[in-house]
Amino acid sequence: MGVIKAVNLSKWYGNVLGISEVSVDINKGVVGLLGPNGAGKSTFLKILAGMLKPNLGKIMIKGKNILKDRELYKIIGYCPETDSFYMEMTGFEFIFSLLKLYGFSKNESKILAEAAIEKVGLIARMNDSVTTYSLGMRQRLKFAQSIAHEPEIMIFDEPLRGIDPLWKSKLIDLIKEFKENGKTIIVSSHILPEIESITENIILIHQGKIFAEGNIHYIRDLIDTHPHMISIISKDNRELASVLIKENFVSDISFKEKKIIVKTDNRELFYNHFMRYIAENNIEIFELTSPDDNLQAVFDYLVGAKR
Amino acid sequence: MSFIKGLKEIYLLFIKIGIRKKRTILLTLLSFTPVLLLLIAKIIEITKPHSSISASHLYSNIIVAFYIQFIIGILSIFYGSSVIDEEVEGKTLIYLFSKPISKSSIILGKFLSYISIIVITIMSGLIISFIIAYINAYISHKIIIMFFKYMIASFFAIMAYTSLFTMLATFFKRTAIVGLLFIFGWESIINYMPGKTQKLTIIHYVKSLIPQTAVNRNFLLFHLEPSSALTAIIVLSLISIISLIIGIWVFKYKEYII
Numbered sequence: 139m140g141v142i143k144a145v146n147l148s149k150w151y152g153n154v155l156g157i158s159e160v161s162v163d164i165n166k167g168v169v170g171l172l173g174p175n176g177a178g179k180s181t182f183l184k185i186l187a188g189m190l191k192p193n194l195g196k197i198m199i200k201g202k203n204i205l206k207d208r209e210l211y212k213i214i215g216y217c218p219e220t221d222s223f224y225m226e227m228t229g230f231e232f233i234f235s236l237l238k239l240y241g242f243s244k245n246e247s248k249i250l251a252e253a254a255i256e257k258v259g260l261i262a263r264m265n266d267s268v269t270t271y272s273l274g275m276r277q278r279l280k281f282a283q284s285i286a287h288e289p290e291i292m293i294f295d296e297p298l299r300g301i302d303p304l305w306k307s308k309l310i311d312l313i314k315e316f317k318e319n320g321k322t323i324i325v326s327s328h329i330l331p332e333i334e335s336i337t338e339n340i341i342l343i344h345q346g347k348i349f350a351e352g353n354i355h356y357i358r359d360l361i362d363t364h365p366h367m368i369s370i371i372s373k374d375n376r377e378l379a380s381v382l383i384k385e386n387f388v389s390d391i392s393f394k395e396k397k398i399i400v401k402t403d404n405r406e407l408f409y410n411h412f413m414r415y416i417a418e419n420n421i422e423i424f425e426l427t428s429p430d431d432n433l434q435a436v437f438d439y440l441v442g443a444k445r
Numbered sequence: 446m447s448f449i450k451g452l453k454e455i456y457l458l459f460i461k462i463g464i465r466k467k468r469t470i471l472l473t474l475l476s477f478t479p480v481l482l483l484l485i486a487k488i489i490e491i492t493k494p495h496s497s498i499s500a501s502h503l504y505s506n507i508i509v510a511f512y513i514q515f516i517i518g519i520l521s522i523f524y525g526s527s528v529i530d531e532e533v534e535g536k537t538l539i540y541l542f543s544k545p546i547s548k549s550s551i552i553l554g555k556f557l558s559y560i561s562i563i564v565i566t567i568m569s570g571l572i573i574s575f576i577i578a579y580i581n582a583y584i585s586h587k588i589i590i591m592f593f594k595y596m597i598a599s600f601f602a603i604m605a606y607t608s609l610f611t612m613l614a615t616f617f618k619r620t621a622i623v624g625l626l627f628i629f630g631w632e633s634i635i636n637y638m639p640g641k642t643q644k645l646t647i648i649h650y651v652k653s654l655i656p657q658t659a660v661n662r663n664f665l666l667f668h669l670e671p672s673s674a675l676t677a678i679i680v681l682s683l684i685s686i687i688s689l690i691i692g693i694w695v696f697k698y699k700e701y702i703i
Contacts, residue, residue, distance in 0.1 A: 151702075189542045189703060208446075211545040222536035226465035235458050239544040241446045283540070 140165045141291060141322040142186060146195035149181055156181035157346040160195070164324060168317045170333035170354070171326040173343035179326040180219050182343065183295050186324065187216040199291065212240055215289035217281050219296045219326075223268045229275075230255060230264040233283050240287045254286035255279075257312060259305065273300040281309060285316070292316060292323045298332050310335050365389060366405040370398045371425040378421065385411060397425075451546035455554025456561075463562045468527075472520055476570045479511040483577045491581070504578040505656070508571065508595050513651055517567060517602045518632070522624030524559040525610025528552065529696065530620060539703045552696045556611050556689070563603050571596060591656045598654035601681040605647050608685040612692035615699065644672065647684060653677040 140163035149156035157178040173179050184190040185197055188204035188211060197204055204210045224232060233254055237247035255264045258278035263271070271279065277300050284292060294313070298306050313336055316323055327333050333340060334354055342349040350356065372378045375398050379391050382400055387408050390401040402408040405428075416423055446454075463469060487500040529552070532538040541551050575592050606628075614620040632648045643649045653671040672680070 184539075184703065187543055189539065191700065208545045208547065211543060214543070216539070216543045218536075218539045220536045220539070222539070224462050224535075224537060224540075226462050231461070235461070236540055236544070238454050239446075239451075239458070239541070239546055241450065241454075241545065 141200060142324075143198040143201075144182075144186065144195065145198070147182070147185055147192045147197065148194040149185060149190060149192045155346045157185070157192075157343075160343075160346075160348050162341060162348060162351065164322060166320055166322050167339060168313060168323040168325060168337035170337045170340040171324055171343060172328070172330065172333050172340050173326075173349075174328050177328075177343045178346035179328075179343055180295055181346075183216075183293050183324065183326060187214055187293050189216070212287070213290040215284035215287065215292045217284035217292075217294040217297050219299075221273065221276055221280075221300075223276065223279070225267070225269050228265050228267055229260055229271065229279050232268060232279060233286050236283050237286055242287070250286050250288070254282040257285065258282045259308070274302050274305060277301050278305060278309070285312075290321060292321055294323070294325045296326055296328075298327065298329075306332075365401050365403055366408075367428065368400045368402065368405070368408065369394075369425070369427045370400065370423065371396055372398070373422040373424070381415065382412075387411070446545045446550075448547055448550050451550030452554045452557070455541075455546065455551055456558045459555045459558035460561065463524075463558055468523060469562060469566075472523060473566050476512075476516045476520065476566050477573075479507045479516075480570055480573050480577065482507060482511075483574050487577050487580070500578040501582050504574065505591075507574065509652075509655065512567060512571065512595075512599060513602060513655065514633075514648065516570075517563075517599060518606060518624075518628035520563045520566065521603060521606030522610055522621055522628060524563055525556075525607040526614045526620035526624060528555050528559060528611045529614035530618070533618070533701055536703065538701055542703060548697045549693050552611070552615075552693055553689070556607070556692075560603065560607055563607060564600065567599050567603060568596065571599060594654060594656050598651050601654060601678065601685075602647070602651040604685040605651075605681045605688075608688035608692070609647070612688040612695070615692045615695035639670070643670065647681070650677040650680045654681075 142162075142164040144160055144162045144164075147160040148158050155178075160178075160182060171179050171182065181190065185192050188197070188199075188208075191205060199210050199214070202210060204214075224235075227235065230251055233251040234247050237250050238244070242250060252261070252264075255261055258281055260275060260278060260282070263275065268276065268279065277297070281294070281297050284294065292313075297313075298309060301309065313323060313325065317337075325333065325336055338354045339352070340354045341351040370378065375393065375396070379393070379398050382388050382398075383391050385408075387402050387404040388400055389403055392399045400408070415421070483500050483503060486503050489496055490500050532541070532555075542548075571592075579588065609627075610620055610624050613623055617623060632646045635646045636643055636648045636652075650672060654674055654677050657671065671677075
């Protein structure tokens with residue numbers, strides 16, 4: 139049996155479905171919970187952490203029902219998605235006070251709080267009010283409160299949101315270090331590269347259901363092979379479209395507002411040719427984006443493919 | 446964690462948070478307005494000995510008009526409803542629900558911390574007001590009893606109102622609005638109706654506990670047909686206990702959006 143075992147979990151809020159018939163076994167190591175916004179990731183994580191009661195199904199942590207044994211909360215660390223704090227406190231007081239709620243003594247709480255704050259690089263600012271922190275600092279503080287009591291199970295809901303690249307990389311290394319120390323970690327995100335940099339083991343969630351689980355290469359392959367959309371705004375859209383449509387790797391071109399939407403079956407080839415073309419012909423490009431790089435598009439494609 | 450330990454930790458946490466809130470500073474300033482009025486009266490009394498203004502004479506009216514009928518209600522509304530509302534609106538409930546502490550400890554611990562803040566604020570206002578009013582006057586045995594009666598009535602009023610608004614906050618969002626309507630609508634209107642109707646208000650029982658001096662009987666308690674002190678204490682205690690039990694029960698089983 140896994141460290142965490144979810145059996146047929148279903149949760150709805152009135153008529154709105156949160157998650158539906160989710161069953162999963164999670165073992166030691168890092169699992170990435172991947173899904174677009176509104177997929178049910180946070181609901182699933184809150185149920186795992188024992189903060190929401192499922193309407194159907196049960197959740198077992200180390201063989202025990204979390205809703206019937208509050209002591210299990212001591213071995214779980216939860217980093218919420220929301221940017222919420224007790225704003226009347228300093229960073230240190232925030233972590234220290236929450237540690238006291240686990241039953242630690244003053245002295246233990248002080249040592250653990252400082253250690254956690256040091257891990258997220260906030261020692262120099264720990265005595266400043268939380269109100270003076272930037273979004274990235276608040277994210278790191280929130281992360282610190284979830285690891286401060288050194289839990290066996292760590293649940294991070296979108297932990298890297300709003301964090302600068304340097305600290306993103308440091309937190310990823312920290313998560314990997316926890317994995318090496320035998321922790322069970324679940325990290326949610328709607329950004330594929332973020333999860334890719336943390337783990338290969340993923341659970342795909344979409345519209346409240348577990349869509350797939352296993353190795354991340356599975357989804358990466360699907361992304362690389364499915365038709366890819368690229369949105370371009372140039373000085374002369376019509377001229378550019380007339381050139382691109384002649385290429386074999388372009389399967390379709392359409393116009394949307396001031397943009398050209400190009401559909402390609404081989405995005406690597408497209409980018410190679412496109413970059414060379416604009417450089418050689420000195421074409422002015424104002425915007426080049428790929429709407430398909432977000433998970434929603436990937437999931438839409440996967441759901442379509444499964445039907 | 447045991448219920449008592451959880452209660453203690455939650456209490457200490459919210460005392461720390463509660464006293465730092467801007468709301469606490471504003472409400473403390475508000476609750477010291479009567480002190481300021483008495484101070485002005487005392488200065489006039491000392492500087493103009495033949496003036497008709499006497500701080501000790503004003504004391505009873507100020508306690509009833511400001512503390513009993515206004516400030517206690519306001520403080521109870523804002524602190525009582527905050528026990529739940531600020532956690533839900535600020536999305537901080539998640540930090541409490543993820544800890545090995547029972548929901549009963551959470552709501553009761555936070556309630557007790559906020560009650561402590563109200564009691565300290567009101568009682569210090571009452572004590573300072575009393576000192577100012579009687580600083581240069583002879584304090585008889587009767588005056589001491591009167592003072593303690595005001596303290597007791599205030600305490601029971603704080604308990605009853607705050608418990609009630611805490612309970613309401615477990616059911617409704619933005620309980621402060623409901624509270625203001627209750628205090629300045631229901632309580633104010635029904636309280637002045639003759640006969641038994643006034644017994645449907647909390648303020649009736651609170652006023653039944655305060656000294657029925659000639660001054661306040663003629664001025665503010667004109668229509669009061671008081672219940673006995675024992676009945677008033679029993680009713681106010683029951684309102685507090687029942688409201689708290691219902692509040693704890695709802696908080697325990699209701700699912701909040703976290």
